[in-house]
Amino acid sequence: MKLITAVVQPSALEPVKTALAEVGIAGMTILDAKGHGTQTGKVEVYRSQRVKVDFLPKIYIEMVVTDEVLDDALHAIQDAARTGAIGDGKIWVTDVLQVIRVRTGETGPTAIHVAPHSN
Ligand SMILES: Nc1ncnc2c1ncn2[C@@H]1O[C@H](COP(=O)(O)OP(=O)(O)OP(=O)(O)O)[C@@H](O)[C@H]1O
Numbered sequence: 747m748k749l750i751t752a753v754v755q756p757s758a759l760e761p762v763k764t765a766l767a768e769v770g771i772a773g774m775t776i777l778d779a780k781g782h783g784t785q786t787g788k789v790e791v792y793r794s795q796r797v798k799v800d801f802l803p804k805i806y807i808e809m810v811v812t813d814e815v816l817d818d819a820l821h822a823i824q825d826a827a828r829t830g831a832i833g834d835g836k837i838w839v840t841d842v843l844q845v846i847r848v849r850t851g852e853t854g855p856t857a858i859h860v861a862p863h864s865n
């Protein structure tokens with residue numbers, strides 16, 4: 747089991763959600779975030795003023811997936827979020843030790859993707 751964390755442009759959220767649904771991934775948590783990557787202290791023109799941009803709005807997405815769908819999920823996110831411009835985002839992967847579906851008590855991979863008797 748893996749945790750995928752993706753920090754992407756806000757405009758990429760809907761395309762990423764759709765792409766993940768197409769590979770069978772539904773469970774995720776999103777947060778509004780601010781961040782910067784390698785272009786720290788970039789100077790941008792904003793309302794005719796040159797302003798130093800420390801942090802820009804991003805969407806922070808977390809999803810726990812089974813090892814089987816990991817590669818499909820990573821490709822789906824990349825393809826949906828890429829415009830080719832700087833700041834398109836970053837994705838990283840972390841090992842997950844345990845997952846528990848609270849309603850059923852299921853643990854491990856069966857607690858991730860298919861919820862029996864769910865509506
Ligand atoms: N090393 C990092 N650790 C944690 N978060 C990061 C890291 N790098 C980037 N992020 C997060 O990802 C967002 C998007 O990063 P970004 O796409 O700007 O990466 P980059 O490496 O600067 O690539 P690019 O040159 O394409 O802009 C950042 O705003 C920040 O929130």
Ligand SMILES: [Mg+2]
Pocket residue numbers: 782783784785832833834
């Ligand atoms: Mg950057």
